[in-house]
Amino acid sequence: MLELENSDSRMKVMSAICDYAFEDIEQDLSIFNTSEKIILTIGIPLINASIRNFENGKKGGRPAIKNPQLEKDILEDRLNGLSAAESAAKHNVSERTVKYILASAKNCAKSAKTTDTLTDTKNLNKNNNNNIPSLSEIKSFCTANNLIVDPKEFYDYYNEHGWELVYNWKSLLKNWNKNQLERQKAKDSSDPYAGLR
Numbered sequence: 001m002l003e004l005e006n007s008d009s010r011m012k013v014m015s016a017i018c019d020y021a022f023e024d025i026e027q028d029l030s031i032f033n034t035s036e037k038i039i040l041t042i043g044i045p046l047i048n049a050s051i052r053n054f055e056n057g058k059k060g061g062r063p064a065i066k067n068p069q070l071e072k073d074i075l076e077d078r079l080n081g082l083s084a085a086e087s088a089a090k091h092n093v094s095e096r097t098v099k100y101i102l103a104s105a106k107n108c109a110k111s112a113k114t115t116d117t118l119t120d121t122k123n124l125n126k127n128n129n130n131n132i133p134s135l136s137e138i139k140s141f142c143t144a145n146n147l148i149v150d151p152k153e154f155y156d157y158y159n160e161h162g163w164e165l166v167y168n169w170k171s172l173l174k175n176w177n178k179n180q181l182e183r184q185k186a187k188d189s190s191d192p193y194a195g196l197r
Contacts, residue, residue, distance in 0.1 A: 147177040
């Protein structure tokens with residue numbers, strides 16, 4: 001393992017690395033001893049690569065495609081039944097780029113669809129208040145499905161906070177039950193004497 005002899009040597013190398021990375025000041029390697037030169041020779045290319053990645057906008061991810069016409073053409077190719085390889089050859093890009101564009105478009109479509117669904121749900125519930133259950137309906141559903149949720153607590157919570165965002169109260173009630181079971185299980189596992197009572 002390569003080690004620097006003393007703290008002065010370490011400080012000298014760190015100072016040179018910081019000067020190069022932050023101030024763009026290149027050091028004359030002739031003033032350093034052999035082990036210091038080795039560390040700087042290894043470190044400087046790594047700093048250069050990091051600076052290039054930062055300037056290219058990579059920051060650890062794939063750079064954005066900045067050609068909207070290419071994106072549009074590739075999406076049209078997909079609609080016309082061309083494979084990713086055929087589309088890549090047609091537009092003189094890599095198959096990976098085509099797949100990236102298609103995946104990005106798919107993710108955008110998913111998020112737009114989710115937003116539309118939420119908007120439709122809100123409008124549906126605001127226009128149709130017939131889907132608000134009574135306390136007796138909630139009690140009978142809990143009994144029929146062996147749910148441990150307190151029906152009155154559920155009913156009071158949504159009467160207070162509003163039923164506008166509730167699309168399916170039965171699945172929401174099952175979700176409450178699942179969460180309550182998980183909380184109870186966590187509480188039981190944190191109590192070392194739970195099994196002894």
